[in-house]
Amino acid sequence: MSDTHDADDGDDQDLGVTKSKQYETGEWYAEVVQKAGLANYGPDGMSGFIVTRPRAYELWERLQGFLDARFKETGVQNAYFPMFIPESYLEAEKDIVEGFDPEVAWVTHGGTEELDERLAVRPTSESIITPYISQWVRSHRDLPLRVNQWCSVVRWEATETKPFFRTKEFLWQEGHTAHADEDDAWNETMLRLDQYESAYEEMLGIPVLRGRKPEHDTFPGADATTTVEALMPDGKSVQGATSHYLGTSFAEAFDITYADENEEDHLAHTTSWGFSWRALGALIMTHSDDQGLVLPPTVAPEQVVIVPIWQSDTRAEVLEYAEGIAEELEEAGVRVELDDRDSRNPGFKFNEWELKGVPVRFEIGPHEVDDGEVTVVHRPDGEETTVDREGVAETARDHLDTVYGKLYAAAEERLDTEVREADSRSEILGTIGQHGGYVKAPWCGDEACETEIKDQIAAEIVMVPFPDDDDRRDDDHDDDCAVCGDHATRTAYFAKSY
Amino acid sequence: MSDTHDADDGDDQDLGVTKSKQYETGEWYAEVVQKAGLANYGPDGMSGFIVTRPRAYELWERLQGFLDARFKETGVQNAYFPMFIPESYLEAEKDIVEGFDPEVAWVTHGGTEELDERLAVRPTSESIITPYISQWVRSHRDLPLRVNQWCSVVRWEATETKPFFRTKEFLWQEGHTAHADEDDAWNETMLRLDQYESAYEEMLGIPVLRGRKPEHDTFPGADATTTVEALMPDGKSVQGATSHYLGTSFAEAFDITYADENEEDHLAHTTSWGFSWRALGALIMTHSDDQGLVLPPTVAPEQVVIVPIWQSDTRAEVLEYAEGIAEELEEAGVRVELDDRDSRNPGFKFNEWELKGVPVRFEIGPHEVDDGEVTVVHRPDGEETTVDREGVAETARDHLDTVYGKLYAAAEERLDTEVREADSRSEILGTIGQHGGYVKAPWCGDEACETEIKDQIAAEIVMVPFPDDDDRRDDDHDDDCAVCGDHATRTAYFAKSY
Numbered sequence: 001m002s003d004t005h006d007a008d009d010g011d012d013q014d015l016g017v018t019k020s021k022q023y024e025t026g027e028w029y030a031e032v033v034q035k036a037g038l039a040n041y042g043p044d045g046m047s048g049f050i051v052t053r054p055r056a057y058e059l060w061e062r063l064q065g066f067l068d069a070r071f072k073e074t075g076v077q078n079a080y081f082p083m084f085i086p087e088s089y090l091e092a093e094k095d096i097v098e099g100f101d102p103e104v105a106w107v108t109h110g111g112t113e114e115l116d117e118r119l120a121v122r123p124t125s126e127s128i129i130t131p132y133i134s135q136w137v138r139s140h141r142d143l144p145l146r147v148n149q150w151c152s153v154v155r156w157e158a159t160e161t162k163p164f165f166r167t168k169e170f171l172w173q174e175g176h177t178a179h180a181d182e183d184d185a186w187n188e189t190m191l192r193l194d195q196y197e198s199a200y201e202e203m204l205g206i207p208v209l210r211g212r213k214p215e216h217d218t219f220p221g222a223d224a225t226t227t228v229e230a231l232m233p234d235g236k237s238v239q240g241a242t243s244h245y246l247g248t249s250f251a252e253a254f255d256i257t258y259a260d261e262n263e264e265d266h267l268a269h270t271t272s273w274g275f276s277w278r279a280l281g282a283l284i285m286t287h288s289d290d291q292g293l294v295l296p297p298t299v300a301p302e303q304v305v306i307v308p309i310w311q312s313d314t315r316a317e318v319l320e321y322a323e324g325i326a327e328e329l330e331e332a333g334v335r336v337e338l339d340d341r342d343s344r345n346p347g348f349k350f351n352e353w354e355l356k357g358v359p360v361r362f363e364i365g366p367h368e369v370d371d372g373e374v375t376v377v378h379r380p381d382g383e384e385t386t387v388d389r390e391g392v393a394e395t396a397r398d399h400l401d402t403v404y405g406k407l408y409a410a411a412e413e414r415l416d417t418e419v420r421e422a423d424s425r426s427e428i429l430g431t432i433g434q435h436g437g438y439v440k441a442p443w444c445g446d447e448a449c450e451t452e453i454k455d456q457i458a459a460e461i462v463m464v465p466f467p468d469d470d471d472r473r474d475d476d477h478d479d480d481c482a483v484c485g486d487h488a489t490r491t492a493y494f495a496k497s498y
Numbered sequence: 499m500s501d502t503h504d505a506d507d508g509d510d511q512d513l514g515v516t517k518s519k520q521y522e523t524g525e526w527y528a529e530v531v532q533k534a535g536l537a538n539y540g541p542d543g544m545s546g547f548i549v550t551r552p553r554a555y556e557l558w559e560r561l562q563g564f565l566d567a568r569f570k571e572t573g574v575q576n577a578y579f580p581m582f583i584p585e586s587y588l589e590a591e592k593d594i595v596e597g598f599d600p601e602v603a604w605v606t607h608g609g610t611e612e613l614d615e616r617l618a619v620r621p622t623s624e625s626i627i628t629p630y631i632s633q634w635v636r637s638h639r640d641l642p643l644r645v646n647q648w649c650s651v652v653r654w655e656a657t658e659t660k661p662f663f664r665t666k667e668f669l670w671q672e673g674h675t676a677h678a679d680e681d682d683a684w685n686e687t688m689l690r691l692d693q694y695e696s697a698y699e700e701m702l703g704i705p706v707l708r709g710r711k712p713e714h715d716t717f718p719g720a721d722a723t724t725t726v727e728a729l730m731p732d733g734k735s736v737q738g739a740t741s742h743y744l745g746t747s748f749a750e751a752f753d754i755t756y757a758d759e760n761e762e763d764h765l766a767h768t769t770s771w772g773f774s775w776r777a778l779g780a781l782i783m784t785h786s787d788d789q790g791l792v793l794p795p796t797v798a799p800e801q802v803v804i805v806p807i808w809q810s811d812t813r814a815e816v817l818e819y820a821e822g823i824a825e826e827l828e829e830a831g832v833r834v835e836l837d838d839r840d841s842r843n844p845g846f847k848f849n850e851w852e853l854k855g856v857p858v859r860f861e862i863g864p865h866e867v868d869d870g871e872v873t874v875v876h877r878p879d880g881e882e883t884t885v886d887r888e889g890v891a892e893t894a895r896d897h898l899d900t901v902y903g904k905l906y907a908a909a910e911e912r913l914d915t916e917v918r919e920a921d922s923r924s925e926i927l928g929t930i931g932q933h934g935g936y937v938k939a940p941w942c943g944d945e946a947c948e949t950e951i952k953d954q955i956a957a958e959i960v961m962v963p964f965p966d967d968d969d970r971r972d973d974d975h976d977d978d979c980a981v982c983g984d985h986a987t988r989t990a991y992f993a994k995s996y
Contacts, residue, residue: 040630045584045615051630054575054645061576077552078559082667083581083619083650084603086543105582107619109604110654110666117543121581121605121619132538132549147552152581152649156608168608169580 017292017355025234029162029285036293036356038284039163048161048168052277055301055356056164059280060171062299064150066203067173067275070195071148076175079147081128084119089127092253103155105168121154126221126246126272129176130254137268139259140180144188148175164281165238165498172276178256178268182247185269189245192273193226196241199275204283205296205407206230207415208240209438209493211463216447219272223247229463229493230282231415235436237462237495238282243273281498287380287407293357294380296407297400302337304329304396305358309346309365321369325362325392332393334400354379359403360396378403419493425452425483428494432459438495442479442488449483453494461492515790515853523732527660527783534791534854536782537661546659546666550775553799553854554662557778558669560797562648564701565671565773568693569646574673577645579626582617587625590751601653603666619652624719624744624770627674628752635676635766637757642682646673662779663736663996670774676754676766680745683767687743690771691724694739697773702781703794703905704728705913706738707936707991709961714945717770721745727961727991728780729913733934735960735993736780741771779996785878785905791855792878794905795898800835802827802894803856807844807863819867823860823890830891832898852877857901858894876901917991923950923981926992930957936993940986942979950981951992959990 017035019028033039038056042049052060068078084107104120122128129147137145150173159166175192179185193210200206208228218225222244230240248267251257256268287294297303306326310318322338329336337358339349346363353361363375372389376399387395418437422428431439443449443461450461477488515533517526531537536554540547550558566576582605602618620626627645635643648671657664673690677683691708698704706726716723720742728738746765749755754766785792795801804824808816820836827834835856837847844861851859861873870887874897885893916935920926929937941947941959948959975986 040633042580043584043587043626043629045586046580046582046617049580049582051580052578054577057576057578060578077556079552079555080550080558080650080669082540082544082547082549083652084544084547084667086541088543089541103609105605105617106607107603108606111601111656118607119544119603128541131541135538152578154581158609169582171578 016351017290019290021233021288021290025285026162028290032284032288032293033163038280038293041161041163048157050161050163050167052171056280058301059283059295059299060277063199063203063275063279064173067195067199068150070198071173071175074191074195075144076146076148076177078149080149080151081122081125081132083122083151085122085125085128087118087120089131090120092127103157105154105156122151123153123155124272124274125149125153125174126176126250127254130250130256130270133176133178133268133270134251134254134256137178137256137258140261143258143268144177144179144184146175146177146188148173162281162498164277164284170276170278172274175271175273177271178251179270180258180260180266180268182245182269185247185271186245188271189224189226189243189273192243192271193228193241196243196273196275197228199279200228200230200240200282201408203296203298204279204286205298205404205411206240206282206286207408207412209415209419209463209465211465211493213242214447214450214461214464214492215445216450217461219244219246221246221249221253223249226466227463229495230286231411231418231437231495232282232285232498233414234285235418235496236498237438237493238278238285238498239462240279240282241273241275244271246270246272278498286411288357289380291351291380292355294407295357295359296404297359298404300357300359301335302353302356302358303335303400304337304360304362305349305353306336306338306362306364307346307349307353308338308340309363311366314366314369317369318364318366321389322362322364325364325374325389328393329396332397334393334396336396360399362396378406381406422494423479423482428453428459428482429457432494432496433457436496438462438493441482441492441494442477443490443492444481444484444486445489446481446484446486449481450492450494452483457496459494459496462495462497463493464490465493514849515788517788519731519786519788523783524660526788530782530786530791531661536778536791539659539661546655548659548661548665550669554778556799557781557793557797558775561697561701561773561777562671565693565697566648568696569671569673572689572693573642574644574646574675576647578647578649579620579623579630581620581649583620583623583626585616585618587629588618590625601655603652603654620649621651621653622770622772623647623651623672624674624748625752627672628748628754628768631674631676631766631768632749632752632754635754635756638678638759641756641766642675642677642686644673644675644686646671660779660996662775662777662782668774668776670772673769673771675769676749677768678756678758678764678766680743680767683745683769684743686769687722687724687741687771690741690769691726691739694741694771694773695726697777698726698728698738698780699906701794701796702777702784703796703902703909704738704780704784705906705910707913707917707961707963709963709991711740712945712948712959712962712990713943714948715959717742717744719744719747719751721747725961727993728784729909729916729935729993730780730783730996731912732783733916733994734996735936735991736776736783736996737960738777738780739771739773742769744768744770784909786855787878789849789878790853792905793855793857794902795857796902798855798857799833800851800854800856801833801898802835802858802860803847803851804834804836804860804862805844805847805851806836806838807861809864812864812867815867816862816864819887820860820862823862823872823887826891827894830895832891832894834894858897860894876904879904920992921977921980926951926957926980927955930992930994931955934994936960936991939980939990939992940975940977941988941990942982942984943987944979944982944984947979947981948990948992955994957992957994960993960995961991962988963991 213225228240326338726738824836
């Protein structure tokens, strides 16, 4: 390529990520979030809150669009419920909501008046949505009933803020459904888990492991909590999204009954399922590098950036050529940005767009114009090819697919490497201690065996994989529990977790 | 048409709206909202809150889609800011936010701990967004800067709940922008007002009046508040959406300065603008009737409902014919519902879909099948035509356009009739007292003249129209103020208001 790349701007280094992903993962993550313009921390006095800047919000909108379309294709309707929940609603079913009670923000005053009853800012909405579903369901003809809301929720957790991974307020969707029987509700639970898996695998370039949480770690009130788990580069697991089969416990608590065809009353079976902006955290963490953000083309605000490289005598022809290409890409539906700023040199622009995560760069200088070509560079591996100007939009699509494939393949390879087996307590401890990642081990199902591991290295059972033939059954197992030596009833995936 | 229309279901009357729009407007409105499945009231202890059911939320989503696309085409980026605002942020600029202070919900506890500083649930977000804009703006190259968020806000008003018109929590969007100078900021203010006007006129079938609020009624801290006003059938005006030119007051308070090309610092000029679900209230109120909801085809979840009319011996052929038509409409992108329920007779279905506001009904019986035709019925005027099966999708589109045109024309005619002129205090009082609607009168600009009218008949100045040539200037006027007789400087529109 042209040799005008050298940085003549003095402020190049402002763009640089200074921390190392490998050695200072936490600081590196915070720096990428900040410098790529994804989020700012909340105001003084509001630790735990973040401001989601347009670049991150656009990623969220694409995920929203993907999931929302799939929800609607499969019978879900969006709705909106109040953001406050009366304390008595939360208290009414202590055993169901127990897990949330201490973690909510409380509204005590409206204007200058103290409220008769405190209102919780919703931490999740089962306790306000279920009573309405109860009103709306009368007959088997009203089932299944599926509502979803896109909103924010607040959980007053006192841990350190990590944008998107851990914030007191976060954006999510919460789906709530009611069904005539267990089969239908269980199918719903798995359908939503499938859709969450698709969001990770088809939009975010992140392969996930799917399974259920151990019984002692299900959502309060749920019969089963299913999860997709994603491996982060620091060897920890992220709970990517969860889908709960709630059995009849919420229907009992809030009286959802329906008349069947013979006018006999039955309790409904309900589900709930949620996907939060934590997925953005997983996205940033998984693919990005020491140059900054790396985005899969599926969600990138700009899929292709065109950087023209000119001297004063070649400016006009290079720019005209570049504009023609930008137009052609735009017409073909490729999200393209032509960076024609005079105030910045190409080297600066390369760094800036790398920091911002644009997956494909077109470099266009006088040579490209003369030869009717375009130089194509991939993020993050820097692979460079020269392609014909002719058919450039289709070529761009091919390269975008290739980049997606590379990101996915790299993540998949890490995941494959990072699932190891262990047959004994010491092997579990040693393997996680040395490598991180997941350790697969036969398990008896007893929480005490997890506790033993947790107490020593803060790893837990993040997932129990589904047996192939039936998502509800426990696995059959010939082995003994790796921790206590009793008969194993399932396989457990141990990992440290976010 | 067929004579199988008579209701053989016993529960037909459950569908009926029992109140009269003309004589019991408030009760009629509440009944339509409830029976058409648009909203429910909030839980006990949460008066002022509503649950937005899927049918209403879908209307909101269509409005959102319309506006969001226009915002993005015109340089706006979506973002998300925390739902809480520290009390000190609100207090910092008392004179700016004074108007909201007593009306907010206060969070005082997080979990079991009392907070050091109370947090307001956002009533609007100027005071939290502007400080971030201040961080993001350094140079003239950062301007204009435009962010928007779709969210809910809370205002603790103690008035009676009226779904969508007046609720303690409501959905809206709030746009916040910063500009280099007054011209650019004023153009922004008017651009957003234009887009709001389009939403009313092109999506909701509601003509609006546009202008500015009197100086004494601007948004706190704003130089000017512009508004689109819609006439409701009870003769009152609804403030449909507002767009504020904030001058430099927020930039001063929160320090938004930028360096111009010569590195000299200047204060930015800012705007904010909001559109809420009150538009849904205006929609329901404007077009609906004593049979229930009436929806313009632009926002209707179902644009065409097909009701097949069969006896047992004609069921198969009628249904097949109807299914073919439904498919053809769907392929053409018409939102169509084929109501093939066996459990309901056609008369019941007619009533139900009328209640739900579907704009066009296709009736298909054996005669239609034999003749290769379709009977088309418009909501709300019941106009019935028979059309050819051939080209039915295009015909459907024509009819949908016709129905939209009818709704708009009816609303426009009412608006034209309901703007009257007055030259004296007694004429203002008499005309509003007798007819409702708007009274146009020359006005000196003094709040005292409005107060005189307000004290007597609770009508206020809802709008001062823009002069044609410049949206910022006051109108020139040769007349005397209708109230005090001093020189009039503008025309005022008096009306009772929601």
